[in-house]
Amino acid sequence: MKGIVFTEFLEMVEATYGLEVVDIIIENCDLPSGGAYTSVGTYDFNEMVSLISALSNTTGISQQNLLYSFGYYLFEGLVSAHPDVVSxxxxxxxxxxxxxxxxxxxxxxxxxxxxxxxxxxxxxxxxxxxxxxxxxxxxxxxxxxxxxxxxxxxxxxxxxxxxxxxxxxxxxxxxxxxxx
Ligand code: HEM
Missing domain, CATH: 3.90.1520.10 (H-NOX domain)
Structure with a gap:
């Protein structure tokens, strides 16, 4: 999975739940990348599965609801990264x-x-x-x-x-x- 998906995800978590929750979910997951993502990198999809699951456990919000909110957030990130595609x-x-x-x-x-x-x-x-x-x-x-x-x-x-x-x-x- 592309890094932009991870960087946007952690940005959304920070904006919505605060930096503390970002730290908690990264600590609770055993991530091969250690949670350090760059937008142009590529990472194992299982890291996203772990992060969503940890965020769900921490917030009590279902994984499907979190994914929906994330899609809603991600759209503008994709548009900013690829303005020519959307214009x-x-x-x-x-x-x-x-x-x-x-x-x-x-x-x-x-x-x-x-x-x-x-x-x-x-x-x-x-x-x-x-x-x-x-x-x-x-x-x-x-x-x-x-x-x-x-x-x-x-x-x-x-x-x-x-x-x-x-x-x-x-x-x-x-x-x-x-x-x-
Ligand atoms: C606005 C322009 C868009 C761009 C530049 C874009 C680009 C991308 C990129 C870079 C990924 C990640 C691929 C990976 O992780 O390897 C992705 C995944 C995805 N895109 Fe798009 N996308 C756009 C619009 C949309 C829209 C409007 C939808 C709505 C249905 C959509 C549905 C998805 C889904 C569901 C995934 C997750 C991968 C999966 O389900 O297997 N994309 N897209």
């Missing part, structure tokens, strides 16, 4: 429609070792999008937060429903409807 989009549905064929393709060129999810588009209208998230990492709650924040970024209101297509959440169908 060509005029609306949120257009952006989400192009994650698979443009945005993540560009990311993969920049970072060949990036591990990205797949998005299969089932239907698209001017104000709706139906797509299937699939990734062995099962980070659908992160995707949910990213989707909601994409609409806020364009100052639009959205309703997002999702359905797990298997127990582990490695395949999840999203139904996205923009309201105004």
């Amino acid at each position: 060509s989009y005029k609306n949120p549905i257009g952006l989400l429609y192009c994650i698979e064929d443009h945005i993540h393709v560009h990311v993969k060129k920049l970072y060949p070792d990036a591990e990205l999810p797949k998005f299969k588009i089932l239907s698209r209208t001017d104000n709706s999008l139906e797509m299937i998230y699939s990734s062995s990492r099962g980070l659908y709650a992160l995707a949910h937060g990213l989707i909601v924040k994409t609409f806020e970024h364009f100052e639009k209101v959205v309703k997002v429903d999702y359905k797990l297509l298997n127990e582990s959440g490695t395949e999840v169908r999203f139904e996205i409807v923009q309201n105004g």
